[in-house]
Amino acid sequence: MQTIPLYQFLDELASAAPTPGGGGAAAIMGAMGAALISMVANLTIGKKGYELVEAEMKSQLAESEALRAQLTDMVADDVGAFNQLMTAYRMPKETDEQKAVRHEAVQAGLKQATRVPLNCAKTCAAVIRVAQRSAEHGNLNVISDAGAGVLALQAALRSAALNVYMNTPFIKDPEFVTSVLEELNALMTEYLPQTEAVYAKVRSRMG
Amino acid sequence: MQTIPLYQFLDELASAAPTPGGGGAAAIMGAMGAALISMVANLTIGKKGYELVEAEMKSQLAESEALRAQLTDMVADDVGAFNQLMTAYRMPKETDEQKAVRHEAVQAGLKQATRVPLNCAKTCAAVIRVAQRSAEHGNLNVISDAGAGVLALQAALRSAALNVYMNTPFIKDPEFVTSVLEELNALMTEYLPQTEAVYAKVRSRMG
Numbered sequence: 307m308q309t310i311p312l313y314q315f316l317d318e319l320a321s322a323a324p325t326p327g328g329g330g331a332a333a334i335m336g337a338m339g340a341a342l343i344s345m346v347a348n349l350t351i352g353k354k355g356y357e358l359v360e361a362e363m364k365s366q367l368a369e370s371e372a373l374r375a376q377l378t379d380m381v382a383d384d385v386g387a388f389n390q391l392m393t394a395y396r397m398p399k400e401t402d403e404q405k406a407v408r409h410e411a412v413q414a415g416l417k418q419a420t421r422v423p424l425n426c427a428k429t430c431a432a433v434i435r436v437a438q439r440s441a442e443h444g445n446l447n448v449i450s451d452a453g454a455g456v457l458a459l460q461a462a463l464r465s466a467a468l469n470v471y472m473n474t475p476f477i478k479d480p481e482f483v484t485s486v487l488e489e490l491n492a493l494m495t496e497y498l499p500q501t502e503a504v505y506a507k508v509r510s511r512m513g
Numbered sequence: 514m515q516t517i518p519l520y521q522f523l524d525e526l527a528s529a530a531p532t533p534g535g536g537g538a539a540a541i542m543g544a545m546g547a548a549l550i551s552m553v554a555n556l557t558i559g560k561k562g563y564e565l566v567e568a569e570m571k572s573q574l575a576e577s578e579a580l581r582a583q584l585t586d587m588v589a590d591d592v593g594a595f596n597q598l599m600t601a602y603r604m605p606k607e608t609d610e611q612k613a614v615r616h617e618a619v620q621a622g623l624k625q626a627t628r629v630p631l632n633c634a635k636t637c638a639a640v641i642r643v644a645q646r647s648a649e650h651g652n653l654n655v656i657s658d659a660g661a662g663v664l665a666l667q668a669a670l671r672s673a674a675l676n677v678y679m680n681t682p683f684i685k686d687p688e689f690v691t692s693v694l695e696e697l698n699a700l701m702t703e704y705l706p707q708t709e710a711v712y713a714k715v716r717s718r719m720g
Contacts, residue, residue: 309518310519311516311519312516312541319549319552320548320551327655331662338538341527342535344528348527370527454672454675458668461661461668465665469657469661471657509675512678513682
């Protein structure tokens with residue numbers, strides 16, 4: 307997926323093929339957010355007037371690049387989870403035994419299709435923490451890029467959450483569902499306001 | 514730019530090269546939003562239970578695909594505007610005549626670097642109008658993709674606005690600046706609440 311041309315990724319996203327879809331788009335938006343935070347660090351390191359934040363920017367860059375690699379890989383995880391679920395849905399359901407085996411496979415598929423976007427949401431939250439430092443200390447000439455980055459991360463986090471909410475109603479394991487939703491809601495409660503705080507910081511530094 | 518592999522676009526976004534940056538990212542996020550709205554239409558057309566909205570979905574698809582093509586092209590427009598501005602900044606400024614010529618070129622470059630993201634914001638707004646109908650009538654099985662689409666469009670619209678706000682303080686033509694900011698603020702006032710309304714519609718249809 308990562309090696310296809312950009313226009314082809316967009317064409318495949320638009321097509322009737324079910325993947326890539328919202329889950330893959332969330333991962334790529336998160337990766338774009340991380341890339342923009344990396345760009346701000348790259349354009350702050352070595353610049354006159356930013357000597358005092360150079361070490362901090364190098365540490366930010368290492369973090370945002372590691373998180374970007376994870377988010378880019380999640381496009382493939384999303385396709386894998388979708389295919390696993392589709393394979394389960396297509397299993398035979400003639401006999402009671404087949405029905406039972408299929409039910410287990412579908413449930414396992416739904417759980418995986420929930421874990422992948424939850425992981426995407428967690429990784430976006432980690433980039434948002436880096437973005438906060440980027441907006442505070444990054445080069446003023448490219449500070450709007452930190453703003454665009456955090457907006458991409460906000461959209462990615464909320465889109466990943468939608469992909470969790472899409473699957474949880476079908477999962478017959480209340481403990482799993484409760485645990486996933488508690489974790490996701492804690493992320494949303496903490497990090498969505500933080501994205502707006504980072505955006506406000508960017509706007510205030512733009513003068 | 515469109516023909517480079519997806520991972521390379523992300524690498525270039527993250528790099529110290531100034532383009533692609535937040536402006537190009539805004540255009541690509543807008544294109545991703547349009548692609549997801551197209552996907553919902555593609556996965557609604559011809560599906561059982563959605564016969565009554567088939568004509569509407571075909572019209573949505575034509576609109577979102579045309580707007581997606583425009584947004585994808587804007588990545589190149591953003592690079593072009595940046596290069597024009599950099600060329601102007603690098604012009605000689607030894608004599609008074611050179612200074613005057615350079616000033617005019619810089620001002621023309623700044624105006625172009627403002628028009629491109631304003632156009633991106635306008636195009637995102639047009640896709641948001643389509644997204645509203647998509648969220649209301651699209652296939653319930655893929656309704657979270659309409660949600661991810663409108664979140665991408667929201668981030669794209671706000672990121673494009675940041676790119677306008679970055680340039681306007683340096684433009685010495687108050688009439689141009691007032692006109693651009695009035696148009697942009699009108700778009701933000703109308704369409705940002707609409708993205709939240711579309712998101713709320715998606716959530717309500719997810720049950």
